[in-house]
Amino acid sequence: MTDANRRGWLKGAGAAAAGLFVSACDRLNAHAGFSGMLQSAEGLTRRAQRLVIDRKALAPEFTPADISRDFRANGSTAPDDPAYGAMVESGFSDYRLVIDGLVERPLQLTLADLRAQPARAQITRHDCVEGWSSIGKWRGARLGPLLEKAGLKPNARYIVFHCADVLEPTLDGTGQYYESIDLIDAYHPQTILAYEMNDAPLPVKHGAPVRLRVERQLGYKHAKYVMRLEAVEDYAHLGRGKGGFWEDRGYEWYAGI
Template sequence: MSFDLTRRRFLIGSGVAATGLLTGCDALVENASINDVLQKAESLSMGAQRLLMSHQPLAREYTEADLSPVFKANGTSQPDSEDYARLMESNFADWKLVVNGMVQTPLELSLADLKAMLSRTQITRHDCVEGWSAIGKWTGVPLGLVLQKAGLAPGARYAVFHCADDYEPSLDGSGRYYESIDLVDAWHPQTILSYSMNGKDLEVAHGAPLRLRVERQLGYKHAKYVMRIELVDSFKNLAGGKGGFWEDRGYEWYAGI
């Protein structure tokens, strides 16, 4: 869940460095005409990348010899809530992933339930928009299998990940982090709900008990502390309506790499 200035703003000439004046950039995206250009640029970027990726559908995978000695834990290092503290005390034995919204069969899956499903292990590079990268080994259940188990209702277009971590008060007043991807990325074989990193259960700083890995997008899309997956047909009823915590503050929704 890395965050900083978006690459899109740089590429279209915002003139602000990636580690610099975020307030100035937010002022830019409040301008309706500039925001319209940004949205069009994002759509063009997404379309171009998906055309290219149709011939190279997988992000590059590495070997254990390539694992980074240090993998930075970015964003929230531990959700600050009594509910999450109680889950930690029980080693997440009482935690359940809720899958609801536009599904045929709402689900509540324990960590044991998820670990009993078919898993995938992949060694990939995490690219943060702040400019750093690290290679880690992730194991989890493919998101597509969970969605298949729930069954999608007609019209469902996006999977929204509601998380346990808080930042500043969000646009809906909750402060809760959330992210979303469309069903193209949701069904991609490397999009997994990861419960293990480098052969061990996820540490709290890395998103325990469950985090999203969507390997063809930048780090801030990899939501940590996932509590609920909601299937929706649009973002209009979600916080700022842009599909993610940082997207509501001007970041690009499609963060493909």
């Protein structure tokens, strides 16, 4: 089986599983045994995919002629947060990207600082779990060199992206959007913190001033409105303990394509 065929099979199997899962989760998610079975299956999918695909294999890239005329915006399109609104009004002049947690050298980076870091531009396809895809051009700071600059501690295993948007107000704060990836995806050459889209500053509806692009995963992993990166050993203490806003509500943590 060729790499292309393997990827197609894995993508098709993952999409089918996601569709079945979402339609059934309301009925079955309360059952601990079923939830445990899904988590085991997810782990198997992740290991199987990384067994047949090189960890540094690139997601397909496209030409400027392929860029979608109307790139749909997923999730939030304008966070309802006064502090974020103030940043928008100031043109994000007071934005600071915090990198902390299990790092030797915590960082606070302005947009100018971020633009001065090793960067990558790529034209890639965004695949949404809802069934649509769009192609866009992204430019941003490569995450790997940023983590090297901060100096990960030996027990760091995941990078958590804390975001400005609240999708579901909750008393316990679990409605604040967050996402996480492991170090394999964090150091992938196409994983960037994008500050430009289609050769222009990233629009608010697409996650300004900075969004994650982790090109070998489905769209809900591409966190928007990124304010803070936290290196952690595990994510059980965050949100509802599943590693991301949507994962806390039934989606798979690993959404590889």
